[in-house]
Amino acid sequence: MQRTKDWSIALLIVSGILVMVLMNLGTFKWVFSEDFSSLDILGRQRLHFGLLSIIVHFILFQVLGLFHFQWKDRLIRASWSNPFKVLVIVLLSVIVFFGLTYLQNLYSSDNFITIKKRIAFEYFIWNNLPIALIAIAEAYFLILWRKVRRSEVEKIQLKEEKSNAELAALKEQISPHFFFNTLSSLSSIVRNEQKEAGLEFIQELSNTYRYTLASKREELVQLKEELDFVKSYLFLLGKRFGKKLKCEIEVSGAHLSKKVPPMSIQLLVENATQHNVITKDNPLFIKVYIEDENICVVNNLREKETSEGLGMGLSNLSQRYRLIAKRDIVILKEQNTFEVKIPLL
Template identity: 40%
Template sequence: MLVINYSMLGGVYFASLVNFATASLLTLVFMFGIWVVQGMIGNKMLQLYPSHRQALKRVVVFTSINLTLVAMLITFLCWLYGNFHLLGFEFTFTSWLRCLIASAIITIVNQAIYETESSFRRIRVSQLEAEQLKKEQLQTQFDSLKEQVNPHFLFNSLNSLSSLIATDPEKAEEFVEEMSRVYRYLLRSNEEQLTTLQREIEFVSSYNLLLKTRFGEGFRPEVSVAEPFRDCLLPPMTLQLLIENAVKHNIVDPDMPLTVRVFTEEGKLIVSNNLQKKNKTVISNKVGLSNIIAKYRLLNYPDIEVSETADEFRVVLPLIKNKD
């Protein structure tokens, strides 16, 4: 506004407070109308050319319309000032052209600022939408992984119960009681993304009793977790899946006992078992270990470490600090 008035009136614009206020007020009234119209046109341009690929076309069309509107406004202002001899202004081609060039430069600069700000705003909105979509996709995948655990665990539990009913009805009754405790935890934890290590340990204690009932001295669990780490977090069912994985792929027999150790070392949780693979290939749907790896990745936590030697299979799990 100041530049337009100065290009039109020169030093007269700043000669007195009356001149400055009069010219500024007149120009402001007309410029406000132009700003409103420009805003409406800008929104329409975004609707017509929303894609980034159409940005150049949108800028060219919008700038052309803006320059036309501003040229019309400047022409009218020059005519108004000259026709009524306002502030000593005379409408000549030179004065009109000078005002037109000044207003065109201002319009192009304003257009560039508007397009830059608008582009950053659209990019930010796109990023937020992409992040939200990614979060929803990860949540869907995570829920899908959790749903795979229930039928898998139930299938193995019912197989164990079926074997016990035929061989030892009393142990079968004890097995059902322990299985009910396990499923109470399972149903509760299925709605959570993380649980405390203490709760996991309590849960696998019941789960280990189920395995001890089935395998006797063939299965030897050892849990030794330092107290300060028991409040740390990890995905629910992690320990159960690792223990189940060890039992599934190794010989479990009193003559060849399977020892599964759960302990902490250097701030990490370690689950290991002695390696004595079954001779017969075990059919696996890969829900166990791959499920745990996927959970940590979906939650954006450090990957777990898996290693195998001739005598031992080991999984190192990062413990998540409990902020509460």
């Protein structure tokens, strides 16, 4: 997951400018109360005093804001006790506030002699105090906001990691499940002493299992790749069931670039063979087709009393779709047919 950019410092700077302007509206009105086209000494001093007030407020806001937001964490050691940490933070904040305020007062007393009577040290204290309090309050608000955002990001990351782990576990189930059932088909061929068919079956089995290994790391594959795999798998099933199994695939070329989870359609074909009676008198018919941006697999229904499958196929596929696409598959079971519709992605 891509990390979001932290705009806290930029927000602190912009808000410092806004607070500085708002807190000095009275100073602006006083400074610009005359026409400066012909400034006398008093007028120039008032202008300089107003600019100095703006600069001091901006510096005070940024220094205290950044100190409480970021700098204090680099100065304070983790081994210090909490009361001592608080004492150091308060002490440094007071030193910064009164130190800057004193320098402002000292500079004003030395340079603004004409307007000296209007200025006292207490004036600067009360004039600078709201700036300091707002800066500190905003710093801790940004700290709280950043913690909340980090907590939300961590929750999302944990959720994604959990989903990936669950998806990996589901995908790990598929390969052994597929391999178990194909070996079961091979055992049936060997029992019937169909040696040549068995050798051919093993060769095709290696081809199909190559696909399972290649797609194991992929969450989605193209529909064309999955259908090619299904056709190879049907060849294996044909060696076991012969004419007792018939499958029809009707998919237009326009949909072949769509994507599905690997081994999803194969799983539905396999599910049909595992849960239905297949005989010469009752062959299994499977049809794969497209309907409303879904790939559909339907088969005639003649359920076995006991199934050869492990009972995980549809559940596995359903969970994979929820994890990958946040969507559900559609299962339609009627008296004579069983159909599953999975969305094309």
